[in-house]
Each structure stands twice: as structure tokens, then as C-alpha cells.
Amino acid sequence: MTIRTPDAVVASLTADTSPYLSCDECFERVDQYVDALLLDPQHADPAMHAHLRGCAACREEAEALLELVAADAVR
Template structure:
């Protein structure tokens, strides 16, 4: 198991610096968020709060990383 770095620990203790969405909202918006990222768009501006949530929620961050990897492999 990998040990979290100091920044990750502080983020977990202090909470997000920006407004954050819930896990339900994050999950609902994740497909669109990933599509925007892959298109080179500003996903954070288009769907505020998702990045802050991903930074603080390991479960949603793992889902995001998996979806991003899977979407990046699909043919255009």
C-alpha cells in the first residue's frame, strides 16, 4: 500500500479549498467531465466542483482515473 504524501494528508484534514460537489453529483457528471478533458476543454470551468471533489475523494478519483484511461483508449 502506498503512503499518502503530506499534501494529500493536509487536503484530507483541511477539506477542499474550492466548492465541492457530492459523490452522487460527481458520478453523474464524470462522463461529461472526462469527455471535456480529452477534448482539451476546461472541464473545471464547465463543471465546477468536480476537481475539488476528485482531489478529496479517493473512490471518485479512482473512478475518474479508470474512466479517463478507458476513454483515452477508445477509437476516435
């Protein structure tokens, strides 16, 4: 779990989250998103980027999956 400053928390709560993506939709797409990021670190998915900026739970899930898959790819 990442500890964030009060300013970072306020910024994430007030971040523009458009185009809108729900947590359920994010969860359904996170595997494809991580795979795409591994192939192209500059991968553009505006809805995922917006959602992950504003949702700490989904961001932590995506970051953990990215670390896990990246570490597995190195082996």
C-alpha cells in the same frame, strides 16, 4: 489502487472542497467530465476538480474511466 504517502492522505482530507459536490453528483457528472477532458485537457470544472482532489474513490473512478475512454479512442 494507488498507494499514497501519509502526507498525501492528510492533504486530501484537509483540502478545500468548495464549491461542494457530493459523490452522487460527481458520479452523475463523471462521464461528461471525462469527455470534456478528452476534448480539452485544460477543461475547467471547479466543483469536479475540488471533489476529485478530496475524494480518492471518485478520483480513481474518474482516472480509470479517462484511461479506458482514451485507450478506446486510440483504437
